[in-house]
Amino acid sequence: MKTQLSITSEAIDEHFLITDRETSVSAGAVIVFQGIVRNMEDGVPINAIDYESFNEMACHQFELIFEDIDRQWPIESVRLVHRIGVVPVNEPSLWVEIIAAHRSEAFAACQFLIDEMKVRVPIWKQPQQLP
Amino acid sequence: MKVSVKFWSYFKEHTQCAETTLNLPENTTLGDAHSAVIDQFPVLIEMKNSTLKAVGVEYQPDDFILSEGDEISFFPPVQGG
Numbered sequence: 683m684k685t686q687l688s689i690t691s692e693a694i695d696e697h698f699l700i701t702d703r704e705t706s707v708s709a710g711a712v713i714v715f716q717g718i719v720r721n722m723e724d725g726v727p728i729n730a731i732d733y734e735s736f737n738e739m740a741c742h743q744f745e746l747i748f749e750d751i752d753r754q755w756p757i758e759s760v761r762l763v764h765r766i767g768v769v770p771v772n773e774p775s776l777w778v779e780i781i782a783a784h785r786s787e788a789f790a791a792c793q794f795l796i797d798e799m800k801v802r803v804p805i806w807k808q809p810q811q812l813p
Numbered sequence: 814m815k816v817s818v819k820f821w822s823y824f825k826e827h828t829q830c831a832e833t834t835l836n837l838p839e840n841t842t843l844g845d846a847h848s849a850v851i852d853q854f855p856v857l858i859e860m861k862n863s864t865l866k867a868v869g870v871e872y873q874p875d876d877f878i879l880s881e882g883d884e885i886s887f888f889p890p891v892q893g894g
Contacts, residue, residue, distance in 0.1 A: 717894045733893075736821050736886060740893075742870040764893060776894045796894060804867075804886075805893035806822035 683752040684759040687744050689735055689805075691767040694774045699761065703779070709758050711785040713792045717776035719769050723809040733766040733775060736804040740764075743803045747795055755787040760795070764805060814839060814881040818850055821888035824864075828854045837879065843868065844875030846885060863890055 684704075696716070705712065719731050748760055761779040769775045778795060782788040799805075819832045835849055843866055851857050857864070866873060867886045879885070 734822060735893075736819075736888070739867060739870040739886070799891075799893050801891065802872075803893045804821065804865075804888060804891050806889065807892045808822075 683748070683757050685745075685748045686759070686761040687741060687748075688763045689737055689740055689766055690763065691765065694763050694765050694777045696774070696777060699763070699777060699779070703781075704759070705781055706758060708783050709781050710783050711781070711788040713778075713780045713782075713785070713788040715776070715778045715792055715796065716774040717796075718774050719771050721771045726809070726811060728771065728809040728811050730768050730770045730810040731775065732768045732808040732810055733764075734806045734808065735764070735766045740803050740805055744799070747798045747802065750798070751791045751795060754794070755782065755791045757782045757787060757791050760791070762795070764803075766805065768810065814841075814879070816846065816879055816881070816883045816885055818846070819884065819886045821886060824857065824860070824888055827856045827860075835885075841879050842875060843873050843877040843879060843885065846879060847875070847887065850887065857887070860889060864888070865890065 751757055758781040763777040765775050778792060780788045780792045814837055816835050818835055820828050825831050835846060865888050868883050
């Protein structure tokens with residue numbers, strides 16, 4: 683399984699990521715998930731979220747999750763970008779792409795990846811409230 | 814032995830520092846180190862049960878035996894995505 687991981691303070695460039703996509707002739711499913719910053723956090727209006735990452739450990743934990751995925755499903759590739767720093771409302775903080783032969787394993791792997799990220803990967807958010 | 818301790822997320826605000834050093838006896842466990850940190854920063858006791866603990870880049874249990882130079886991290890539940 684091919685993997686590509688980026689934790690970056692740069693805005694996520696989805697156009698570039700899609701242009702850069704590589705699929706084999708046996709790929710039948712491409713799942714893309716984006717996590718977008720909402721304008722409310724726990725009922726409070728916000729204008730951004732400031733993400734903090736323990737980068738070295740976050741990368742390691744993502745790699746462990748990728749290994750778990752590789753053991754469980756026949757996935758061709760996983761690409762993940764997590765933006766850190768201040769991410770304004772309506773912009774993506776997370777971009778995930780899973781490519782597989784069939785949709786069932788692609789959806790399952792995508793769900794697993796995000797569920798595991800939310801309990802294992804040391805990234806935290808600090809909502810930025812409107813002045 | 815000396816080990817370093819890093820705090821992440823709002824633990825840094827509670828302790829008002831990002832990192833500290835502990836001098837501990839040999840064979841000290843991670844749980845013992847956590848207790849020593851709470852003695853130093855009592856504000857962390859409220860989050861004791863939800864605190865996640867890592868040594869280096871791996872999560873470790875309370876009975877993990879620490880070694881000289883270990884880099885410990887304490888932090889609240891993660892919130893990526």
